[in-house]
Amino acid sequence: MALISVKDLHVYLGESHVLQGISFEVPEGGVTALLGRNGVGKTTTLRAMLGLVPRRGSVSLAGEELNRLPTHSIVRLGIGYVPEDRDVFAGLTVDENLRLAERNGNPRYELVYELFPELKTRGGQKAGTLSGGQQQMVAIARALLNDNPVLLVDEPTKGLAPLLVTEVAAALERAAELATVLLVEQNLAVVARVAQQVVVLDGGRVVHTGGAKELLGDPERIRALLGVHGGSA
Amino acid sequence: MSTFILLTVTGLGLGAMYFLIASGLSLIYGLMGVLNFAHGAFLTVGAYAAWETSTHVGGGQGTKLLVGALAGLAAGTLLAALVELLLIRPLYRRPIEQVLVTVGLALVLGALVEAIWGFDARQFPVPSWLIDTTTIFGANIPNDRFLEIATATLVLIGLTAFLRYTRYGLIIRAGVENRAMVTALGIDVRRAFTLVFALGGLAAALAGVLSGVYFGAVDPGRGTSLLIFAFIVVVIGGFGSIGGTAVSAVVVGLIQQYANYYASSGLGDLAVVLLLAVVLLLKPEGLSPRVAH
Numbered sequence: 001m002a003l004i005s006v007k008d009l010h011v012y013l014g015e016s017h018v019l020q021g022i023s024f025e026v027p028e029g030g031v032t033a034l035l036g037r038n039g040v041g042k043t044t045t046l047r048a049m050l051g052l053v054p055r056r057g058s059v060s061l062a063g064e065e066l067n068r069l070p071t072h073s074i075v076r077l078g079i080g081y082v083p084e085d086r087d088v089f090a091g092l093t094v095d096e097n098l099r100l101a102e103r104n105g106n107p108r109y110e111l112v113y114e115l116f117p118e119l120k121t122r123g124g125q126k127a128g129t130l131s132g133g134q135q136q137m138v139a140i141a142r143a144l145l146n147d148n149p150v151l152l153v154d155e156p157t158k159g160l161a162p163l164l165v166t167e168v169a170a171a172l173e174r175a176a177e178l179a180t181v182l183l184v185e186q187n188l189a190v191v192a193r194v195a196q197q198v199v200v201l202d203g204g205r206v207v208h209t210g211g212a213k214e215l216l217g218d219p220e221r222i223r224a225l226l227g228v229h230g231g232s233a
Numbered sequence: 234m235s236t237f238i239l240l241t242v243t244g245l246g247l248g249a250m251y252f253l254i255a256s257g258l259s260l261i262y263g264l265m266g267v268l269n270f271a272h273g274a275f276l277t278v279g280a281y282a283a284w285e286t287s288t289h290v291g292g293g294q295g296t297k298l299l300v301g302a303l304a305g306l307a308a309g310t311l312l313a314a315l316v317e318l319l320l321i322r323p324l325y326r327r328p329i330e331q332v333l334v335t336v337g338l339a340l341v342l343g344a345l346v347e348a349i350w351g352f353d354a355r356q357f358p359v360p361s362w363l364i365d366t367t368t369i370f371g372a373n374i375p376n377d378r379f380l381e382i383a384t385a386t387l388v389l390i391g392l393t394a395f396l397r398y399t400r401y402g403l404i405i406r407a408g409v410e411n412r413a414m415v416t417a418l419g420i421d422v423r424r425a426f427t428l429v430f431a432l433g434g435l436a437a438a439l440a441g442v443l444s445g446v447y448f449g450a451v452d453p454g455r456g457t458s459l460l461i462f463a464f465i466v467v468v469i470g471g472f473g474s475i476g477g478t479a480v481s482a483v484v485v486g487l488i489q490q491y492a493n494y495y496a497s498s499g500l501g502d503l504a505v506v507l508l509l510a511v512v513l514l515l516k517p518e519g520l521s522p523r524v525a526h
Contacts, residue, residue, distance in 0.1 A: 052417060070421075071416040089414070
């Protein structure tokens with residue numbers, strides 16, 4: 001059964017019709033990867049699901065319609081969000097970034113520090129002075145801190161060194177044991193490692209849905225849908 | 234030397250008032266992106282509420298001032314919170330209309346004050362010990378200057394502690410950086426908006442009361458005239474930065490006093506505008522980055 005259902009979602013940004021009635025479902029558990037070339041609307045899809053951009057259509061979580069709710073109420077239903085470019089609060093310390101993300105009296109600091117021990121030692125450091133990889137750890141940690149049944153993760157390996165990509169992929173695998181993950185990712189090696197389902201966008205429309213293994217095992221199809229040979233989309 | 238000390242303390246007193254008005258203005262813009270032209274009206278209403286209440290209170294001037302001040306602060310805080318809830322909140326996604334509403338509100342409140350209390354200045358209750366002077370290195374300094382400086386210092390310490398050590402302070406500091414991301418963490422940032430407006434109204438009303446003490450009277454144009462300098466202070470200090478606002482307020486207050494005395498009377502305002510131009514040319518983002526601290 002689908003945990004998240006997106007139906008006929010439209011987004012206009014200025015004059016641009018970015019999402020042109022996309023529909024897809026995300027099954028409960030595991031990782032569903034949202035793929036596509038640059039600029040096809042992957043990030044906008046996540047932002048629209050959270051109400052961060054004006055949208056039309058339907059998004060439901062476990063049968064509950066989200067489109068009439070403000071962003072903070074949608075998130076409080078149990079959605080963790082890791083935005084593209086991390087969006088950590090540069091002027092706040094690592095500890096403050098995490099404290100801000102706490103939504104209940106039972107934050108999962110043990111889990112966060114187990115995945116990213118570095119965050120414990122850098123708690124007093126301003127997030128703006130961290131490296132890109134460390135900032136990504138903060139962004140993922142904020143989403144994992146609460147017991148969210150759903151995580152929306154937007155290009156978590158973007159711009160990271162190979163070693164950090166492996167570390168982030170491991171964190172995603174662990175996160176997928178705890179929550180349903182909708183992942184926007186350009187790195188197909190990461191997708192192959194963590195995702196079970198894929199949804200491919202092109203020109204603001206869904207052009208393919210199915211199993212990750214099936215798509216990634218078909219180079220011709222990858223080239224046709226994503227315009228790449230493999231490794232990154 | 235004594236003249237220099239008198240000018241410095243007077244400049245600091247003036248800077249203290251600028252800081253009280255500008256701190257709220259800065260936080261409101263930093264967090265919400267609202268350029269609040271009605272902020273001066275919060276000051277005026279706070280000052281008049283203080284004066285009006287003091288006329289109904291028995292006892293000495295000190296009692297009148299204290300009770301009046303409490304009423305003034307309550308009026309400024311309540312007015313600001315109501316403005317946010319009733320006028321700003323319905324227009325969150327319409328920034329141009331928000332600015333227009335604050336402009337209209339400033340005009341309406343100014344006209345209301347004039348209609349109720351008239352155009353003439355009203356003498357403010359100032360106890361004699363505040364009018365008396367204290368001699369420091371030969372300079373006879375009116376005691377009210379020390380009250381203004383001490384009050385602004387306490388507000389600066391209180392605001393800084395609030396921003397640094399409370400949950401709402403954390404939300405405001407984060408919101409000044411990236412409001413959308415704060416909501417994406419599941420935080421209802423609208424409450425912080427109302428709180429910031431209320432705090433801004435409180436500080437502006439406090440400035441209104443202290444300006445009554447400083448000038449010995451209140452008049453309907455007080456809020457508007459001080460608001461202009463508060464805007465300059467905020468631009469120089471950097472929107473959203475309490476520390477930058479404090480430094481900027483002191484610099485503006487001092488430059489105004491020094492230029493008026495050492496150059497020519499009336500040149501103080503021009504000197505401040507020149508300072509603004511220099512800062513905008515060299516450091517357009519202001520003295521401090523857009524981070525609430």
